[in-house]
Amino acid sequence: MKRTTRDLILAHHASALPELDARRRALLAPRATRIQSVGTVIRELYWPVRRVWLGLGIAWALLLVLNFTLIPCKPQRPAQRETLAALASYHANTENILRETDAAR
């Protein structure tokens, strides 16, 4: 009986196949479990109560819309002119008080 050189070499090492299979499965198992676990979470947690999740989602969306609608676009700040006028008034008052104090002496 004759065999090709390739078959001969592969047959010579075929006894390692069970160990190679075991190692390959061990290598791929964590990945499969990870992908499966995402699917399981969606299937077991979300799907049975999907209407409740949907209702909650809509409620949150409405709250967000309301929140953004009620908040003014820009925070209100006193105008620069008003601030300067207030400072000038404060300065004038301080000078008056000092003048009156000097006059009293």
Added chain:
Amino acid sequence: MPLVSPPSQLASLVARARAQECDAWDVLLREHQLAVYSYVAELVRDQHLALDLVQEAFVDALRGIGTLRDDARFTPWLFGLAHQRCLRHFRRDRRTRERFDQEADLPEGNADESLELPSDMMVRAEDASAFMDQLARLPEAQRSALLLHVLEDFSLEEIAEVTGVPVGTVKSRLHHAKRAMRQLLEEQP
């Protein structure tokens, strides 16, 4: 034993593997595992070490699939990863490394002369043991080139890509390896 999936199917499997589909990875690694293991085991001559190196090469493949430029060249790429793992092992052993490096300096001789030893060349069952013994006696670099040629029918360019040496060196190594193996097969009654 059948070769791996045809190129179109292989490319489709690799595309799915890129998307981290476990089924695709399982098929790809299962189809390549024995050939890659045979290559590594024949190079390092240690079954347990070969199993570890193949596993490390598969981990490299899973992590580095993004670096593969052409899906159709998955097989040489995977063998290249396994070869790199073997080299890393050889580098730890100074004697093996020196032997491996010196073989690159072999004279090319009549490297153009056609010496056929294709993957489908027939060997009698009673010569099988002598064939494997002779293969083991070949220097590592020649054995590497011959195994890649016989196991996957890689071209000179593909062997050069896997081993990271110039095509001329591959040609020389393959020529010497084929001559040694052919001598053995012709000597058998």
